[in-house]
Amino acid sequence: MANFPFQRLQADLAALIARTPAGQRLPSEPDLAKQLGVSRATLREAMRSFETQGLIRRRQGSGTFVVGKVQALDSGLEVLESLETMAKRLGLEVSVSDLNIESIVSDDEFSTALSVSVGTPLTRVRRVVRADSRPVAYLVDVLPENILHSKDMPDNFHGSVLDFLLGRGDSLTSSRANVSAIGATAEVAKALEIQRGDVLLHFYSQLFDENNKVVDYSLSYFIPGYFHFHIMRRVG
Numbered sequence: 001m002a003n004f005p006f007q008r009l010q011a012d013l014a015a016l017i018a019r020t021p022a023g024q025r026l027p028s029e030p031d032l033a034k035q036l037g038v039s040r041a042t043l044r045e046a047m048r049s050f051e052t053q054g055l056i057r058r059r060q061g062s063g064t065f066v067v068g069k070v071q072a073l074d075s076g077l078e079v080l081e082s083l084e085t086m087a088k089r090l091g092l093e094v095s096v097s098d099l100n101i102e103s104i105v106s107d108d109e110f111s112t113a114l115s116v117s118v119g120t121p122l123t124r125v126r127r128v129v130r131a132d133s134r135p136v137a138y139l140v141d142v143l144p145e146n147i148l149h150s151k152d153m154p155d156n157f158h159g160s161v162l163d164f165l166l167g168r169g170d171s172l173t174s175s176r177a178n179v180s181a182i183g184a185t186a187e188v189a190k191a192l193e194i195q196r197g198d199v200l201l202h203f204y205s206q207l208f209d210e211n212n213k214v215v216d217y218s219l220s221y222f223i224p225g226y227f228h229f230h231i232m233r234r235v236g
Helices: 006-020 029-036 040-052 083-090 106-115 161-168 188-191
Strands: 056-059 061-068 073-076 093-105 121-131 135-143 173-181 199-209 214-222 227-230
Touching: 006 029, 006 040, 006 161, 029 040, 029 214, 040 056, 073 083, 083 093, 106 135, 106 199, 106 214, 121 188, 161 173, 161 214
Parallel strands: 073 227
Antiparallel strands: 056 061, 093 121, 121 135, 135 214, 173 199, 199 214
16 A cells, blocks of 8 residues: 555545446446555545545445435534424425334333333334435434324324424424434445445434423434534633
8 A cells, every 4th residue: 555545546536436427336346446456445445435425325235336416414403403494494305215103112222211111102203314316314213102103193294203293382492412423233224225334423312392301212314425514602
C-alpha cells in the first residue's frame, strides 16, 4: 500500500463511480481489488465512505451497485417530528414499504424501556422508509397495547406512529433519544438491502405523555448518506 496511497485509491474509486451509470454493478470485489492493486480489506475500507454518502449500495449475493444521489433529509433535533413531516417540509417525497403491525408480549428490554411488566401485551410497528424507491431508513415502534392496538391502525396508515398519535389527540410532551453509530444486524441489513455490519446511524427513543409516562419506545436506523441531523444550542 506504500506505493498506492489511500487517498489515490479513493480518488480512483470516485472516478470509477462517477463514470458508471446509476443502477449498474461495479466489478466484483476480487476483480476490482486486483485492478486497483490493493487488498480486498483495503478496498472495502475505501468503499465505506462512498456507501455512507449513498453513492453505492452493496447487496448480499448480488454485488455493489452505483446509485444516483438523492437529496438528503436535513433537520434539527430540537423539535420532534416524523420523517414524513420532515420530508414534506423540505419538499421531498418519501414512501413506506414492508409495513408490519403485530401483537407481541413485553420482554426484558421492552419492559425496561416502557416501564411495564414482562408479558404485557404490546403492539409493534415495523416499516421501511424509501426515497426515490431506495430504502433509506428502518423504523420500529413498540407501544403498550392499551395505548395502541393493532386493530386501531387505519387501512391508510402511512408509516408515522407519532403523526397518528398526534392526529388522534394524544397529549404528548417530550421525547428522550440516544444516538449512536452501529453495525447493521441481519434483520436491519435485509430490510435496508445492505450488508450485515454496514455502519448506520441509530436512534432509540422514549416518547412521553403529559403524565411523564412512556407511551412509545422506538428504534430507528438511518443510512448516513441520506440524512443530515444537526442540533442548535445556545451558548451557556
